[in-house]
Amino acid sequence: MSVAGNMTDTNTPASNAVEGEPLLRVKDLKMHFPVTEGMFMRRTVGHVKAVDGVSFTVAQGETLGLVGESGCGKTTVGRCILRLEDPTAGSVIFDGNDIANKKMSEMVTLRQDVQVIFQDPFSSLNPRQKIGSIISEALKVHGIITDAAELKARISELLRICGLNPRFADRYPHEMSGGQRQRVGIARALSVNPRFIVCDEAVSALDVSIQAQVINLLEDLQKQFNFSYLFIAHDLSVVRHLCHRVAVMYLGKIVELADCDELFDNPQHPYTQALLSAVPVPDPAIEETRSHQILEGEVPSPMSPPPGCVFHPRCRQATEACKRDIPELQEFSPGHSLACPVVLGK
Amino acid sequence: MAINETYVGVQEEPLAEQTWGGVAKDLIRRQPLGALGGLVVILMIAAALFAPQIATHDPEINDFGAMLEAPSLAHIFGTDEFGRDIYSRIVHGARTAMLVGFTAAICGSTIGLLIGVTSAYFGGWVDIIVQRVVDVLIAFPSIILALAIVIILGRGVGPVIIAITIPMIPTCARVVRSSALAVREIPYVDAARAMGFGHARIVLRHISPNIMAPYLIMLTTFLGAAILAEASLSYLGLGVQEPTPAWGLMLKSGAEEYAESAPWAVIFPGVAITLAVFGFNLFGDAMRDVLDPKLRSR
Numbered sequence: 001m002s003v004a005g006n007m008t009d010t011n012t013p014a015s016n017a018v019e020g021e022p023l024l025r026v027k028d029l030k031m032h033f034p035v036t037e038g039m040f041m042r043r044t045v046g047h048v049k050a051v052d053g054v055s056f057t058v059a060q061g062e063t064l065g066l067v068g069e070s071g072c073g074k075t076t077v078g079r080c081i082l083r084l085e086d087p088t089a090g091s092v093i094f095d096g097n098d099i100a101n102k103k104m105s106e107m108v109t110l111r112q113d114v115q116v117i118f119q120d121p122f123s124s125l126n127p128r129q130k131i132g133s134i135i136s137e138a139l140k141v142h143g144i145i146t147d148a149a150e151l152k153a154r155i156s157e158l159l160r161i162c163g164l165n166p167r168f169a170d171r172y173p174h175e176m177s178g179g180q181r182q183r184v185g186i187a188r189a190l191s192v193n194p195r196f197i198v199c200d201e202a203v204s205a206l207d208v209s210i211q212a213q214v215i216n217l218l219e220d221l222q223k224q225f226n227f228s229y230l231f232i233a234h235d236l237s238v239v240r241h242l243c244h245r246v247a248v249m250y251l252g253k254i255v256e257l258a259d260c261d262e263l264f265d266n267p268q269h270p271y272t273q274a275l276l277s278a279v280p281v282p283d284p285a286i287e288e289t290r291s292h293q294i295l296e297g298e299v300p301s302p303m304s305p306p307p308g309c310v311f312h313p314r315c316r317q318a319t320e321a322c323k324r325d326i327p328e329l330q331e332f333s334p335g336h337s338l339a340c341p342v343v344l345g346k
Numbered sequence: 347m348a349i350n351e352t353y354v355g356v357q358e359e360p361l362a363e364q365t366w367g368g369v370a371k372d373l374i375r376r377q378p379l380g381a382l383g384g385l386v387v388i389l390m391i392a393a394a395l396f397a398p399q400i401a402t403h404d405p406e407i408n409d410f411g412a413m414l415e416a417p418s419l420a421h422i423f424g425t426d427e428f429g430r431d432i433y434s435r436i437v438h439g440a441r442t443a444m445l446v447g448f449t450a451a452i453c454g455s456t457i458g459l460l461i462g463v464t465s466a467y468f469g470g471w472v473d474i475i476v477q478r479v480v481d482v483l484i485a486f487p488s489i490i491l492a493l494a495i496v497i498i499l500g501r502g503v504g505p506v507i508i509a510i511t512i513p514m515i516p517t518c519a520r521v522v523r524s525s526a527l528a529v530r531e532i533p534y535v536d537a538a539r540a541m542g543f544g545h546a547r548i549v550l551r552h553i554s555p556n557i558m559a560p561y562l563i564m565l566t567t568f569l570g571a572a573i574l575a576e577a578s579l580s581y582l583g584l585g586v587q588e589p590t591p592a593w594g595l596m597l598k599s600g601a602e603e604y605a606e607s608a609p610w611a612v613i614f615p616g617v618a619i620t621l622a623v624f625g626f627n628l629f630g631d632a633m634r635d636v637l638d639p640k641l642r643s644r
Contacts, residue, residue, distance in 0.1 A: 112542060116537065116540045118533040118537065124533040124537055125534055126538075126552055127556065137541070138542070138543075141541075188537065
């Protein structure tokens with residue numbers, strides 16, 4: 001396929017990766033949003049620690065799932081990787097370049113390597129642009145394709161790859177359904193031949209049958225072009241189907257990170273166990289006999305997280321040490337790490 | 347691969363083409379009042395463009411043998427105190443009104459658009475400084491601000507345009523900013539940033555087109571308001587100067603002395619001003635509804 005050909009052409013020269021280094025390495029990423037008070041003299045009264053020391057890696061061609069409940073900082077991690085936010089601390093090393101600490105002017109070429117698919121297909125497309133223009137704008141602006149006929153062919157090709165009729169190029173987004181728009185969003189992300197795509201709840205806004213189609217499309221595209229996904233989601237069954245590895249986030253921190261099957265079959269962290277037990281089983285007989293772990297209390301405010309392990313106020317296994325010491329992510333078994341000294345000590 | 351052969355939602359019927367004829371028909375069918383407004387606008391623009399052909403007399407030539415004559419076949423709207431043909435002066439007055447109205451409204455709303463969007467897009471201290479300057483300008487009643495500018499710059503068409511434009515900029519900037527603040531947070535703006543587009547492209551291509559509704563409302567309101575402001579300034583004697591034909595000037599000389607003895611000298615310029623403002627407002631409202639793709643199918 002010619003798209004695959006383009007990919008290697010455009011991407012090899014920019015690469016200055018170290019041998020054996022994963023495509024993306026996020027290291028101790030922190031994103032603290034200041035909270036200000038007062039109408040005239042704005043003063044900072046605290047920080048929302050949306051992301052507080054997150055580290056993980058993603059290899060070429062791999063899908064890393066990032067799960068957790070609303071407000072745990074999943075989306076902020078994605079936005080930091082895209083450099084839509086300026087991280088407070090830490091580094092995001094993509095192919096040897098530190099995205100988090102580059103100047104905005106140096107980001108232009110890097111941005112083409114890291115693309116995004118948004119959650120809501122209704123707000124992620126500019127309603128005043130035709131589909132063809134949405135898909136081809138980056139190609140034109142960055143001078144990747146200058147010839148008009150070639151551009152038109154490329155638009156048709158991208159639409160076809162995403163399972164859309166090339167005639168859609170002349171339509172406006174409001175003339176299409178949600179699933180079709182999401183495919184346009186995918187085509188736009190593919191247009192610049194990215195190597196890494198952040199899927200921010202990319203299927204959550206679609207209904208179940210369309211979800212399945214889009215998930216299959218994402219899988220097929222990955223097989224075809226070998227790029228990596230950071231798949232941010234809260235639908236665990238989708239994550240299990242699509243991801244190679246999964247990271248579980250709670251209140252701005254990763255609590256457990258393992259291969260997909262290992263995490264779902266053998267969850268170790270108390271939070272992961274509770275999260276997984278909350279997933280309903282589509283069989284009433286099993287569902288009735290199953291014991292649910294119901295967490296007590298609410299997620300604490302990210303403005304004033306509890307000391308020690310952020311999960312300790314809701315954890316049944318918490319000890320005195322948990323209220324004091326901040327747990328580090330440590331290896332439990334090869335490829336499976338978690339941040340819980342109680343479980344690790346057993 | 348299977349995905350390459352099956353399309354989602356293949357629709358074979360031809361796509362409806364949006365032609366200008368179609369837009370016009372749409373407008374008449376759905377917005378009869380707007381079409382009426384459009385007719386007035388076309389009439390005004392035609393009068394302004396073809397004034398020398400439409401007028402029956404030279405608007406600036408005095409005829410002291412025919413002062414303050416009532417409407418007749420020779421002078422269909424009558425004559426003023428210098429014997430000038432009122433119809434011809436109204437036709438030529440449309441020129442002044444359209445020139446000032448369009449220039450001021452387009453400049454005012456467009457500069458306001460750019461300032462408002464830029465202010466909202468960058469946020470932070472840029473936003474604070476811009477909005478405080480806007481506050482200061484809005485604090486002046488616009489006619490007072492316009493008077494001050496005319497006094498500084500002198501009289502004539504150019505200064506009048508500037509004087510009318512400047513008070514419009516902050517009003518538009520404020521309205522546009524509030525819309526732009528909302529648009530800035532929509533994911534397609536993030537998508538544009540993720541694509542590595544520059545600030546100028548995001549402001550001009552991605553945010554500005556999506557606040558066309560408030561922009562068009564401001565533009566059309568300004569068209570009417572600018573025509574009215576020009577008439578007001580001329581009426582106060584600080585706008586366009588005699589003998590250039592302008593509606594406000596005609597109203598002034600007519601109203602001051604001849605409102606009772608020669609009412610045609612007041613009525614016709616007054617009707618011209620009213621008709622123009624009314625027509626532009628109706629037309630603007632209708633165009634906004636028709637050209638907005640999200641409202642089109644309703």
